[in-house]
Amino acid sequence: NAGVMQNPRHLVRRRGQEARLRCSPMKGHSHVYWYRQLPEEGLKFMVYLQKENIIDESGMPKERFSAEFPKEGPSILRIQQVVRGDSAAYFCASSELYQETQYFGPGTRLLVL
Amino acid sequence: AQKVTQAQTEISVVEKEDVTLDCVYETRDTTYYLFWYKQPPSGELVFLIRRNSFDEQNEISGRYSWNFQKSTSSFNFTITASQVVDSAVYFCALSGYAGGTSYGKLTFGQGTILTVHP
Numbered sequence: 001n002a003g004v005m006q007n008p009r010h011l012v013r014r015r016g017q018e019a020r021l022r023c024s025p026m027k028g029h030s031h032v033y034w035y036r037q038l039p040e041e042g043l044k045f046m047v048y049l050q051k052e053n054i055i056d057e058s059g060m061p062k063e064r065f066s067a068e069f070p071k072e073g074p075s076i077l078r079i080q081q082v083v084r085g086d087s088a089a090y091f092c093a094s095s096e097l098y099q100e101t102q103y104f105g106p107g108t109r110l111l112v113l
Numbered sequence: 114a115q116k117v118t119q120a121q122t123e124i125s126v127v128e129k130e131d132v133t134l135d136c137v138y139e140t141r142d143t144t145y146y147l148f149w150y151k152q153p154p155s156g157e158l159v160f161l162i163r164r165n166s167f168d169e170q171n172e173i174s175g176r177y178s179w180n181f182q183k184s185t186s187s188f189n190f191t192i193t194a195s196q197v198v199d200s201a202v203y204f205c206a207l208s209g210y211a212g213g214t215s216y217g218k219l220t221f222g223q224g225t226i227l228t229v230h231p
Contacts, residue, residue: 033218033219035219035221042204042221042222042223042224043204043206043219043221043224044221045218045219045220048217048218055217056217056218058218059218089156091158093158093219100146100163100165100208101148101160101163102148102160102219103160104150104157104158104159104160105157106156106157107156107157107158109156
């Protein structure tokens with residue numbers, strides 16, 4: 001059973017460009033979560049999604065960041081007009097319905113030049 | 114608001130020593146879940162254990178053991194006879210009820226860097 005898949009594993013963008021991070025949950029998992037790991041801030045929750053619904057986006061920056069989990073296909077975390085401060089590791093996690101354990105993907109390391 | 118505190122930023126031990134990683138949490142939820150995750154140098158996050166707030170039984174899995182004490186809001190993790198491969202960052206995390214069908218977001222502690230020397 002494949003784990004949570006994230007791609008790309010590494011992404012380099014110049015300031016002002018867009019970054020698209022993809023996450024395919026484990027088979028049978030209908031909940032997806034995104035977290036960001038900054039060197040001095042640790043792991044922080046960003047957004048929680050179920051298929052076609054955003055359940056909790058309390059950790060998402062108000063501007064430039066968006067997330068979706070369509071009926072078909074992976075979940076996407078989109079960062080528009082990236083700035084140097086967006087450089088971080090972005091982790092996706094998934095869980096089954098009615099299950100609280102979140103399983104994490106390998107992360108996407110975003111570097112903004 | 115929920116909070117998780119891992120007061121030990123870094124711990125260094127020699128192989129075969131026992132080591133305990135501390136975790137203290139704060140929550141107003143009556144039902145919640147506690148977790149430990151391991152982040153080895155390769156960078157992925159590996160799930161180790163989940164505990165719910167109604168189950169205070171200690172758990173042992175091989176060289177790993179966990180001590181959950183609701184009275185002190187602590188969920189400590191002990192590695193017995195540590196090995197070099199245990200070197201990693203260890204995170205304690207907490208989730209509370211977020212409505213609907215799941216418990217939603219995890220609140221993480223700052224992590225403890227464990228280095229096991231040969």
